[in-house]
Amino acid sequence: MAEAVVSAAVSAPSEAVPAPLPVSAVLPWAFFVGLLALVALYFVGAEQGATSLIAGSDVHEWVHDGRHLLGFPCH
Amino acid sequence: MHASTVRSLLVRGMLAGLVAGLFAFAVAYVVGEPPVNGSIAVEEAQAAAQETHAGHGAAAGAEAAEEEEEAVSRPVQSTFGLATGVLVYGVALGGIAALAFSFALGRVGRFGPRATAALTAAAAFTTVYLVPFLKYPATPPAVGNPDTIGKRTTLFFLMILLSVLLGLAAVIIGRRLAPRLGNWNATLAAAAGFLVVTAVAFVLLPANDDAVQAGFPAALLWEFRLASLAVQAVLWAVFGVVFGVLAQKVLAGRTAAADARATAGAPLPG
Numbered sequence: 001m002a003e004a005v006v007s008a009a010v011s012a013p014s015e016a017v018p019a020p021l022p023v024s025a026v027l028p029w030a031f032f033v034g035l036l037a038l039v040a041l042y043f044v045g046a047e048q049g050a051t052s053l054i055a056g057s058d059v060h061e062w063v064h065d066g067r068h069l070l071g072f073p074c075h
Numbered sequence: 076m077h078a079s080t081v082r083s084l085l086v087r088g089m090l091a092g093l094v095a096g097l098f099a100f101a102v103a104y105v106v107g108e109p110p111v112n113g114s115i116a117v118e119e120a121q122a123a124a125q126e127t128h129a130g131h132g133a134a135a136g137a138e139a140a141e142e143e144e145e146a147v148s149r150p151v152q153s154t155f156g157l158a159t160g161v162l163v164y165g166v167a168l169g170g171i172a173a174l175a176f177s178f179a180l181g182r183v184g185r186f187g188p189r190a191t192a193a194l195t196a197a198a199a200f201t202t203v204y205l206v207p208f209l210k211y212p213a214t215p216p217a218v219g220n221p222d223t224i225g226k227r228t229t230l231f232f233l234m235i236l237l238s239v240l241l242g243l244a245a246v247i248i249g250r251r252l253a254p255r256l257g258n259w260n261a262t263l264a265a266a267a268g269f270l271v272v273t274a275v276a277f278v279l280l281p282a283n284d285d286a287v288q289a290g291f292p293a294a295l296l297w298e299f300r301l302a303s304l305a306v307q308a309v310l311w312a313v314f315g316v317v318f319g320v321l322a323q324k325v326l327a328g329r330t331a332a333a334d335a336r337a338t339a340g341a342p343l344p345g
Contacts, residue, residue: 016187016330017181017185017186017187018180018181018187018188018326018330019181020180020181020182021077021080021081021177021178021180021181022077023178025077025078025080025081025177026081026174026177026178028078029078029081029082029085029174029177030174030177030178033085033170033171033174034170034171034174036167036170037167037168037170037171038167040163040166040167041163041164041167041168043163044159044160044163044164044167045164045232046228046232049224049228050224050225050227050228050229051225051228056146057146058146058147061146061147061152061156062147062151062152062155062156062159062160063156063159063160063163064147064152064156064216065103065107065108065111065152065153065156065157065160066103066156066157066158066159066160066161066164067160068111068213068214068215068216068299068303069103069107069111069157069161069213069302069303069306070160070161070164070213070303070306070307071204071207071208071212071213071303071307072213072228072231073211073214073219073224073227073228073231074214074216074219074224075216075219075221075224
């Protein structure tokens with residue numbers, strides 16, 4: 001009786017350990033959204049600095065301060 | 076069912092990234108803008124000095140001319156521009172971190188959703204920002220030679236990739252060692268391995284080409300780099316806490332629904 005109470009207390013932690021999500025469920029999201037996120041990061045971090053897809057320097061100038069303060073090499 | 080859980084986590088990760096980005100923007104505006112403005116003032120003073128001292132530096136004139144013509148005004152750069160950069164960064168990395176969390180959940184040890192979120196945020200801060208920063212620190216305007224931007228950018232992104240891969244390897248190796256060494260020693264061994272390999276990479280990779288010009292105030296450089304560190308630390312701390320709470324709710328709902336189905340489908344005997 002006392003043992004059952006103790007084991008119930010031990011096996012019911014305040015935050016249960018969740019079961020892993022299957023990799024097959026994560027992978028498609030990881031691929032497509034990961035790709036989109038990397039494109040967004042490229043425009044914040046590098047576009048019109050080392051490489052340039054869009055002519056001019058508007059993107060560079062617009063995110064200039066963020067680029068410096070987030071730690072990217074800017075110019 | 077699992078796919079919808081991942082989608083919910085992803086959406087909440089991006090939301091948490093947005094919230095974290097707002098906090099980081101506040102820090103960047105209050106703490107980061109003064110040294111940025113200070114650096115631009117130094118840059119302009121140096122350019123003016125070079126113009127008056129004709130013959131002082133022959134190559135310097137071309138460089139100074141290249142710097143001019145601001146397409147976006149300073150007040151816009153320091154508000155909307157800064158906010159755009161920091162918020163896009165927060166949302167994008169929030170999404171990536173939520174996906175990393177989805178892989179890590181239940182696989183890195185006996186951690187609940189909130190602890191897993193905090194660990195994911197700490198790992199992301201360390202590998203995506205802190206380690207690359209220690210080798211190639213953030214530079215304010217006026218520091219950095221425009222001729223070497225290509226090389227510096229390549230090295231910086233390479234350093235991020237390397238430290239993320241090393242971090243992943245450390246986690247996987249740590250999990251493999253856990254049954255033999257126990258969780259504590261396995262974690263210490265994996266962390267030590269990460270530090271040693273990172274230190275070797277620091278030594279072997281080319282030095283930072285940013286020539287801090289003679290006369291650039293050291294205190295200003297320090298202030299700027301500390302501000303950069305603060306922006307990223309706040310971003311990831313807020314993300315870890317906010318996403319942990321949101322993920323906890325998503326996963327609690329999932330567990331409750333599964334329990335309800337299990338109870339309804341197969342009532343317990345006796």
